[in-house]
Amino acid sequence: MALVPIPEHPAGLLGRYAARYSRKQFDGLVVDPVKAGSNHTGVLMAHGAEETVVAKKWTKLDRELRWLALMRVSQVIGCSWCTDYGYFDGVTNGMDPAKIRAVATWRSSDVYDDTERLVLEYAEAASQTPAEIGDMLAERLRRAFAPDVLVELAGYIALENQRSRFNAALGLQSQGFSDRCEIPATANGSTARV
Numbered sequence: 001m002a003l004v005p006i007p008e009h010p011a012g013l014l015g016r017y018a019a020r021y022s023r024k025q026f027d028g029l030v031v032d033p034v035k036a037g038s039n040h041t042g043v044l045m046a047h048g049a050e051e052t053v054v055a056k057k058w059t060k061l062d063r064e065l066r067w068l069a070l071m072r073v074s075q076v077i078g079c080s081w082c083t084d085y086g087y088f089d090g091v092t093n094g095m096d097p098a099k100i101r102a103v104a105t106w107r108s109s110d111v112y113d114d115t116e117r118l119v120l121e122y123a124e125a126a127s128q129t130p131a132e133i134g135d136m137l138a139e140r141l142r143r144a145f146a147p148d149v150l151v152e153l154a155g156y157i158a159l160e161n162q163r164s165r166f167n168a169a170l171g172l173q174s175q176g177f178s179d180r181c182e183i184p185a186t187a188n189g190s191t192a193r194v
Helices: 012-025 031-037 041-057 062-075 080-092 097-105 114-126 135-144 145-169
Strands: none
Touching: 031 041, 031 145, 041 145, 062 080, 062 097, 062 114, 062 145, 080 097, 080 114, 080 145, 114 135, 114 145, 135 145
């Protein structure tokens, strides 16, 4: 149960604008993080400004690597809202179904290449408290990514930590995004859920 009111229709000019933006971004839905944030216009404004800049200016990192990092952070933090939306985002944006299914078990899965494994390892390490980025991991990251891409990857991991911790700390739960889609059929013709 959410710790704060989740108004069906956020009030005030900023709340209404955020609701409109949410409907545009989230398949016609005003998402609970926006509704919860509408209880404090300063927080709502800060989150909206950050998300706007990210959407327009963070363009260096490969989309699939970004998705892997965000999804793994959501799982590490334990945010059901972010994990649910991440599943939906992966399916609707054409991520490989095998990779969607294997994020939580990436260490034992054979579906990821070395760069994808590195991103998943980094997302986990950077999401620990305290963050534990050992010398070997740091060196592999430096070899794999240009400084601007590595900074953006770190930024996405930090942003998803913020999103996931905000949602989890306020008791926000899945809104059923994953119920709106299924992972496409596997080679044997069956469908599967993450």
